[in-house]
Amino acid sequence: MDKRIQELDVLRVLAMFFVITYHFGYEYAVAGLPCFNLFGTTVNFTFGNIAVTIFIALSGGLLYKRYGVLGCNQGESPLKTFYLKRAKAIYPPFWIVNLYIPFTMLRHYIADGNAFFLGHPLSILLTPIGFDGYFKVFGVDTYVFCGDWFVGAIVLLYLLYPLLACCYRKRPATTLIVLAVLYGLQFMLPERYDEVFNSYPVTLAFKFCIGFVLVENLERFRDWRIALASALVLAGLTFVDIPGRVNADTLGTVAAFALFAVVFYAAPYLLRFGLARGAVQKLAALSYCVFLIQHMGIVWAQIAFVGVFEKMGWDFTAWNVAALLACTLVFIIIAAWILKRVSDWSVDRISKFLSCKA
Secondary structure (H helix, E strand, C coil): CCCCCHHHHHHHHHHHHHHHHHHHHHHHHHCCCCCCCCCCECCCCEHHHHHHHHHHHHHHHHHHHHHCCCCCCCCCCCHHHHHHHHHHHHHHHHHHHCCHHHHHHHHHHHHHCCCCCCCCHHHHHHCCCCCHHHHHHCCCCCCCCCCCCHHHHHHHHHHHHHHHHHHHHHCHHHHHHHHHHHHHHHHHCCHHHHHHHHHCHHHHHHHHHHHHHHHHCHHHHHCHHHHHHHHHHHHHHHHCCCCCHHHHCHHHHHHHHHHHHHHHHHHHHHCCCHHHHHHHHHHHHCHHHHHHHHHHHHHHHHHHHHHHHHHHCCCCCHHHHHHHHHHHHHHHHHHHHHHHHHHHHHHHHHHHHHHHHC
Protein backbone atom coordinates (compact mmCIF):
# COMPACT_ATOMS: atom_id res chain seq x y z
CA MET A 1 0.00 0.00 0.00
CA ASP A 2 1.15 3.55 -0.73
CA LYS A 3 2.58 5.64 2.10
CA ARG A 4 -0.09 7.66 3.87
CA ILE A 5 -0.26 11.27 2.72
CA GLN A 6 -0.41 13.20 5.98
CA GLU A 7 -1.35 16.49 4.33
CA LEU A 8 -4.63 14.89 3.29
CA ASP A 9 -5.23 13.86 6.89
CA VAL A 10 -4.97 17.53 7.85
CA LEU A 11 -7.64 18.32 5.26
CA ARG A 12 -9.83 15.52 6.56
CA VAL A 13 -9.58 16.80 10.14
CA LEU A 14 -10.29 20.38 9.02
CA ALA A 15 -13.38 19.26 7.09
CA MET A 16 -14.49 17.28 10.15
CA PHE A 17 -14.17 20.44 12.25
CA PHE A 18 -16.12 22.50 9.69
CA VAL A 19 -19.08 20.13 9.59
CA ILE A 20 -19.34 20.29 13.39
CA THR A 21 -19.12 24.08 13.59
CA TYR A 22 -21.65 24.47 10.78
CA HIS A 23 -24.25 22.21 12.36
CA PHE A 24 -23.54 23.64 15.82
CA GLY A 25 -24.20 27.17 14.60
CA TYR A 26 -27.31 26.06 12.72
CA GLU A 27 -28.87 24.27 15.70
CA TYR A 28 -28.15 27.13 18.11
CA ALA A 29 -29.53 29.71 15.67
CA VAL A 30 -32.73 27.65 15.24
CA ALA A 31 -33.06 27.49 19.02
CA GLY A 32 -32.71 31.30 19.20
CA LEU A 33 -29.47 31.14 21.20
CA PRO A 34 -26.67 33.68 20.56
CA CYS A 35 -23.77 32.21 18.64
CA PHE A 36 -20.80 33.54 16.72
CA ASN A 37 -20.93 32.76 13.00
CA LEU A 38 -17.70 30.77 13.39
CA PHE A 39 -17.09 28.68 10.26
CA GLY A 40 -20.82 28.59 9.57
CA THR A 41 -22.02 30.54 6.56
CA THR A 42 -20.57 33.24 4.32
CA VAL A 43 -22.16 35.50 1.73
CA ASN A 44 -21.69 32.82 -0.95
CA PHE A 45 -21.41 29.40 0.66
CA THR A 46 -21.60 27.37 3.85
CA PHE A 47 -18.72 25.58 5.52
CA GLY A 48 -20.94 22.52 5.64
CA ASN A 49 -20.78 22.41 1.84
CA ILE A 50 -16.99 22.86 1.99
CA ALA A 51 -16.67 19.98 4.46
CA VAL A 52 -18.73 17.55 2.38
CA THR A 53 -17.01 18.58 -0.87
CA ILE A 54 -13.56 17.96 0.63
CA PHE A 55 -14.59 14.59 2.06
CA ILE A 56 -16.07 13.47 -1.25
CA ALA A 57 -13.05 14.60 -3.26
CA LEU A 58 -10.65 12.93 -0.80
CA SER A 59 -12.67 9.70 -0.93
CA GLY A 60 -12.60 9.66 -4.73
CA GLY A 61 -8.94 10.62 -5.05
CA LEU A 62 -7.65 8.15 -2.49
CA LEU A 63 -9.73 5.31 -3.93
CA TYR A 64 -8.36 6.05 -7.39
CA LYS A 65 -4.82 6.19 -6.04
CA ARG A 66 -5.24 2.86 -4.28
CA TYR A 67 -7.39 0.83 -6.67
CA GLY A 68 -7.15 2.51 -10.05
CA VAL A 69 -9.56 0.88 -12.48
CA LEU A 70 -11.71 -2.03 -11.36
CA GLY A 71 -13.16 -4.46 -13.85
CA CYS A 72 -12.00 -2.69 -17.02
CA ASN A 73 -8.87 -4.72 -17.59
CA GLN A 74 -7.72 -8.19 -16.66
CA GLY A 75 -5.49 -8.40 -13.64
CA GLU A 76 -7.19 -5.54 -11.79
CA SER A 77 -8.55 -5.93 -8.25
CA PRO A 78 -11.88 -7.79 -8.36
CA LEU A 79 -15.06 -5.84 -7.77
CA LYS A 80 -16.17 -8.24 -5.05
CA THR A 81 -13.12 -7.49 -2.92
CA PHE A 82 -13.54 -3.75 -3.44
CA TYR A 83 -17.20 -3.71 -2.42
CA LEU A 84 -16.62 -5.96 0.59
CA LYS A 85 -13.89 -3.66 1.88
CA ARG A 86 -16.05 -0.57 1.36
CA ALA A 87 -19.02 -2.20 3.11
CA LYS A 88 -16.79 -3.27 5.99
CA ALA A 89 -15.59 0.32 6.41
CA ILE A 90 -19.02 1.96 6.16
CA TYR A 91 -21.71 -0.23 7.62
CA PRO A 92 -20.56 -1.62 11.02
CA PRO A 93 -20.36 1.76 12.83
CA PHE A 94 -23.46 2.95 10.98
CA TRP A 95 -25.45 -0.10 12.05
CA ILE A 96 -24.22 0.15 15.65
CA VAL A 97 -25.45 3.73 15.99
CA ASN A 98 -28.75 2.85 14.33
CA LEU A 99 -29.50 0.21 16.95
CA TYR A 100 -31.25 3.14 18.58
CA ILE A 101 -34.05 2.92 16.00
CA PRO A 102 -35.62 -0.45 16.95
CA PHE A 103 -35.58 0.57 20.62
CA THR A 104 -37.33 3.83 19.74
CA MET A 105 -39.88 1.94 17.66
CA LEU A 106 -40.51 -0.41 20.57
CA ARG A 107 -40.94 2.53 22.95
CA HIS A 108 -43.51 4.14 20.64
CA TYR A 109 -45.32 0.83 20.19
CA ILE A 110 -45.65 0.47 23.98
CA ALA A 111 -46.65 4.12 24.44
CA ASP A 112 -49.13 4.67 21.63
CA GLY A 113 -49.32 1.41 19.68
CA ASN A 114 -47.58 2.85 16.61
CA ALA A 115 -44.10 1.49 15.98
CA PHE A 116 -43.86 3.10 12.53
CA PHE A 117 -44.29 6.63 13.83
CA LEU A 118 -41.96 8.33 11.35
CA GLY A 119 -43.41 7.15 8.05
CA HIS A 120 -44.44 4.22 5.91
CA PRO A 121 -43.21 0.88 7.30
CA LEU A 122 -41.34 0.07 4.08
CA SER A 123 -39.20 3.20 4.48
CA ILE A 124 -37.38 1.45 7.34
CA LEU A 125 -35.74 -0.68 4.63
CA LEU A 126 -33.73 2.36 3.59
CA THR A 127 -31.93 2.48 6.94
CA PRO A 128 -29.80 -0.73 6.82
CA ILE A 129 -28.40 0.26 3.42
CA GLY A 130 -27.67 3.82 4.52
CA PHE A 131 -30.02 5.68 2.20
CA ASP A 132 -32.54 6.92 4.77
CA GLY A 133 -30.88 10.31 5.20
CA TYR A 134 -30.21 10.69 1.48
CA PHE A 135 -33.82 10.03 0.50
CA LYS A 136 -35.08 12.36 3.24
CA VAL A 137 -33.24 15.22 1.52
CA PHE A 138 -35.62 14.75 -1.41
CA GLY A 139 -38.76 14.73 0.74
CA VAL A 140 -39.18 11.05 1.62
CA ASP A 141 -40.21 10.38 5.24
CA THR A 142 -37.64 7.98 6.69
CA TYR A 143 -36.28 6.76 10.01
CA VAL A 144 -32.93 8.52 9.63
CA PHE A 145 -31.07 8.80 12.91
CA CYS A 146 -27.41 9.38 12.11
CA GLY A 147 -25.09 10.26 9.26
CA ASP A 148 -27.55 12.73 7.75
CA TRP A 149 -27.50 12.32 3.95
CA PHE A 150 -23.75 11.76 3.67
CA VAL A 151 -23.82 7.98 4.18
CA GLY A 152 -26.20 7.39 1.28
CA ALA A 153 -24.19 9.79 -0.89
CA ILE A 154 -20.90 8.00 -0.26
CA VAL A 155 -22.49 4.56 -0.75
CA LEU A 156 -23.88 5.74 -4.09
CA LEU A 157 -20.43 6.99 -5.14
CA TYR A 158 -18.78 3.71 -4.13
CA LEU A 159 -21.32 1.84 -6.25
CA LEU A 160 -20.51 4.13 -9.20
CA TYR A 161 -16.75 4.09 -8.63
CA PRO A 162 -15.84 1.27 -11.07
CA LEU A 163 -17.71 3.00 -13.90
CA LEU A 164 -16.37 6.47 -13.10
CA ALA A 165 -12.80 5.24 -12.70
CA CYS A 166 -12.97 3.28 -15.97
CA CYS A 167 -14.29 6.30 -17.89
CA TYR A 168 -11.73 8.60 -16.31
CA ARG A 169 -8.80 6.27 -17.05
CA LYS A 170 -9.77 5.94 -20.71
CA ARG A 171 -10.95 9.51 -21.36
CA PRO A 172 -10.14 11.80 -18.40
CA ALA A 173 -10.88 15.11 -20.10
CA THR A 174 -14.06 13.84 -21.75
CA THR A 175 -15.31 12.37 -18.48
CA LEU A 176 -14.82 15.63 -16.59
CA ILE A 177 -16.34 17.72 -19.39
CA VAL A 178 -19.43 15.52 -19.59
CA LEU A 179 -19.88 15.67 -15.82
CA ALA A 180 -19.34 19.44 -15.82
CA VAL A 181 -21.96 19.91 -18.55
CA LEU A 182 -24.45 17.71 -16.71
CA TYR A 183 -23.68 19.62 -13.52
CA GLY A 184 -24.40 22.92 -15.29
CA LEU A 185 -27.61 21.62 -16.83
CA GLN A 186 -28.97 21.10 -13.33
CA PHE A 187 -29.37 24.88 -13.09
CA MET A 188 -32.21 24.50 -15.57
CA LEU A 189 -34.25 22.92 -12.79
CA PRO A 190 -36.59 25.28 -10.90
CA GLU A 191 -34.88 27.48 -8.33
CA ARG A 192 -36.82 25.86 -5.51
CA TYR A 193 -34.58 22.80 -5.85
CA ASP A 194 -31.37 24.75 -5.20
CA GLU A 195 -31.27 23.77 -1.53
CA VAL A 196 -30.67 20.12 -2.52
CA PHE A 197 -28.34 20.94 -5.43
CA ASN A 198 -25.30 19.58 -3.60
CA SER A 199 -27.06 16.23 -3.09
CA TYR A 200 -27.80 15.42 -6.74
CA PRO A 201 -25.98 12.30 -8.04
CA VAL A 202 -24.31 14.31 -10.83
CA THR A 203 -23.06 16.90 -8.34
CA LEU A 204 -21.60 14.15 -6.17
CA ALA A 205 -20.03 12.30 -9.10
CA PHE A 206 -18.45 15.50 -10.44
CA LYS A 207 -16.77 16.29 -7.11
CA PHE A 208 -15.76 12.65 -6.69
CA CYS A 209 -13.98 12.64 -10.07
CA ILE A 210 -12.32 16.00 -9.41
CA GLY A 211 -10.78 14.16 -6.47
CA PHE A 212 -9.10 11.82 -8.98
CA VAL A 213 -7.44 14.84 -10.59
CA LEU A 214 -6.41 16.44 -7.31
CA VAL A 215 -4.72 13.36 -5.89
CA GLU A 216 -3.00 12.62 -9.21
CA ASN A 217 -1.47 16.10 -9.17
CA LEU A 218 -0.65 16.63 -5.51
CA GLU A 219 2.94 17.70 -6.16
CA ARG A 220 1.68 20.71 -8.09
CA PHE A 221 0.04 22.00 -4.93
CA ARG A 222 3.42 22.42 -3.26
CA ASP A 223 3.94 25.55 -5.41
CA TRP A 224 3.52 28.72 -3.31
CA ARG A 225 2.08 30.56 -6.28
CA ILE A 226 -0.84 28.13 -6.52
CA ALA A 227 -1.37 28.43 -2.77
CA LEU A 228 -1.34 32.23 -2.92
CA ALA A 229 -3.77 32.38 -5.86
CA SER A 230 -6.05 29.90 -4.09
CA ALA A 231 -5.94 31.95 -0.89
CA LEU A 232 -7.03 35.04 -2.82
CA VAL A 233 -9.88 33.12 -4.46
CA LEU A 234 -10.99 31.77 -1.08
CA ALA A 235 -10.88 35.24 0.53
CA GLY A 236 -12.84 36.74 -2.36
CA LEU A 237 -15.56 34.11 -2.24
CA THR A 238 -15.78 34.43 1.54
CA PHE A 239 -16.25 38.21 1.69
CA VAL A 240 -17.45 39.42 -1.73
CA ASP A 241 -21.13 38.77 -2.38
CA ILE A 242 -21.66 37.20 -5.82
CA PRO A 243 -25.39 37.18 -6.65
CA GLY A 244 -27.16 34.49 -8.61
CA ARG A 245 -27.88 30.80 -8.34
CA VAL A 246 -24.23 29.76 -8.54
CA ASN A 247 -24.02 30.21 -4.79
CA ALA A 248 -26.33 27.19 -4.43
CA ASP A 249 -23.32 24.89 -4.73
CA THR A 250 -20.80 26.09 -7.32
CA LEU A 251 -19.12 28.84 -5.32
CA GLY A 252 -18.85 26.55 -2.30
CA THR A 253 -17.24 23.90 -4.48
CA VAL A 254 -14.69 26.37 -5.86
CA ALA A 255 -14.00 27.61 -2.32
CA ALA A 256 -13.50 24.02 -1.14
CA PHE A 257 -10.89 23.28 -3.78
CA ALA A 258 -9.17 26.62 -3.14
CA LEU A 259 -9.01 25.69 0.54
CA PHE A 260 -7.68 22.26 -0.47
CA ALA A 261 -4.75 23.92 -2.26
CA VAL A 262 -3.99 26.33 0.60
CA VAL A 263 -4.11 23.70 3.35
CA PHE A 264 -2.12 21.13 1.38
CA TYR A 265 0.64 23.70 0.89
CA ALA A 266 0.61 24.83 4.54
CA ALA A 267 0.13 21.41 6.17
CA PRO A 268 3.84 20.37 6.17
CA TYR A 269 4.63 23.35 8.40
CA LEU A 270 2.03 22.19 10.92
CA LEU A 271 3.18 18.57 10.72
CA ARG A 272 6.69 19.52 11.77
CA PHE A 273 5.39 19.57 15.34
CA GLY A 274 5.17 16.08 16.79
CA LEU A 275 2.16 16.86 18.96
CA ALA A 276 0.21 18.25 16.01
CA ARG A 277 1.21 15.34 13.79
CA GLY A 278 0.04 12.79 16.37
CA ALA A 279 -3.25 14.60 16.94
CA VAL A 280 -3.95 14.78 13.21
CA GLN A 281 -3.30 11.06 12.74
CA LYS A 282 -5.62 10.09 15.60
CA LEU A 283 -8.40 12.50 14.63
CA ALA A 284 -8.27 11.57 10.94
CA ALA A 285 -8.92 7.95 11.87
CA LEU A 286 -12.13 9.05 13.61
CA SER A 287 -13.44 11.26 10.80
CA TYR A 288 -16.12 8.87 9.50
CA CYS A 289 -17.44 8.08 12.98
CA VAL A 290 -17.50 11.81 13.74
CA PHE A 291 -19.60 12.34 10.59
CA LEU A 292 -22.02 9.68 11.80
CA ILE A 293 -22.66 11.09 15.25
CA GLN A 294 -21.82 14.80 15.08
CA HIS A 295 -25.33 16.11 14.36
CA MET A 296 -27.15 14.12 17.03
CA GLY A 297 -24.23 14.77 19.41
CA ILE A 298 -24.71 18.50 18.93
CA VAL A 299 -28.46 18.25 19.56
CA TRP A 300 -28.11 16.06 22.65
CA ALA A 301 -25.38 18.27 24.11
CA GLN A 302 -27.53 21.33 23.45
CA ILE A 303 -30.47 19.80 25.33
CA ALA A 304 -28.17 19.07 28.27
CA PHE A 305 -26.66 22.58 28.24
CA VAL A 306 -30.09 24.24 28.11
CA GLY A 307 -31.22 22.17 31.07
CA VAL A 308 -28.15 23.08 33.10
CA PHE A 309 -28.39 26.80 32.26
CA GLU A 310 -32.07 26.92 33.16
CA LYS A 311 -31.45 25.17 36.46
CA MET A 312 -28.55 27.47 37.34
CA GLY A 313 -30.30 30.62 36.12
CA TRP A 314 -27.54 31.47 33.66
CA ASP A 315 -28.01 33.43 30.44
CA PHE A 316 -26.63 32.32 27.10
CA THR A 317 -24.13 34.68 25.49
CA ALA A 318 -22.10 34.34 22.32
CA TRP A 319 -18.98 33.85 24.43
CA ASN A 320 -20.22 31.07 26.68
CA VAL A 321 -21.82 29.37 23.66
CA ALA A 322 -18.34 29.40 22.08
CA ALA A 323 -17.13 27.56 25.20
CA LEU A 324 -20.01 25.11 24.77
CA LEU A 325 -18.79 24.51 21.21
CA ALA A 326 -15.43 23.41 22.62
CA CYS A 327 -17.19 21.11 25.11
CA THR A 328 -19.35 19.70 22.31
CA LEU A 329 -16.28 19.03 20.17
CA VAL A 330 -14.70 17.03 22.99
CA PHE A 331 -17.93 15.11 23.59
CA ILE A 332 -18.27 14.21 19.90
CA ILE A 333 -14.65 13.09 19.58
CA ILE A 334 -14.92 10.87 22.67
CA ALA A 335 -18.17 9.36 21.41
CA ALA A 336 -16.63 8.79 17.94
CA TRP A 337 -13.61 7.08 19.53
CA ILE A 338 -15.89 4.76 21.52
CA LEU A 339 -17.96 4.00 18.40
CA LYS A 340 -14.84 3.16 16.38
CA ARG A 341 -13.47 0.91 19.10
CA VAL A 342 -16.77 -0.97 19.42
CA SER A 343 -17.09 -1.22 15.62
CA ASP A 344 -13.53 -2.49 15.13
CA TRP A 345 -13.95 -5.00 17.94
CA SER A 346 -17.23 -6.27 16.48
CA VAL A 347 -15.80 -6.63 12.98
CA ASP A 348 -12.76 -8.46 14.35
CA ARG A 349 -14.91 -10.88 16.34
CA ILE A 350 -17.24 -11.57 13.44
CA SER A 351 -14.30 -12.10 11.07
CA LYS A 352 -12.71 -14.60 13.45
CA PHE A 353 -16.04 -16.40 13.87
CA LEU A 354 -16.54 -16.67 10.11
CA SER A 355 -12.97 -17.87 9.66
CA CYS A 356 -13.54 -20.64 12.18
CA LYS A 357 -16.75 -21.67 10.41
CA ALA A 358 -14.94 -21.79 7.08
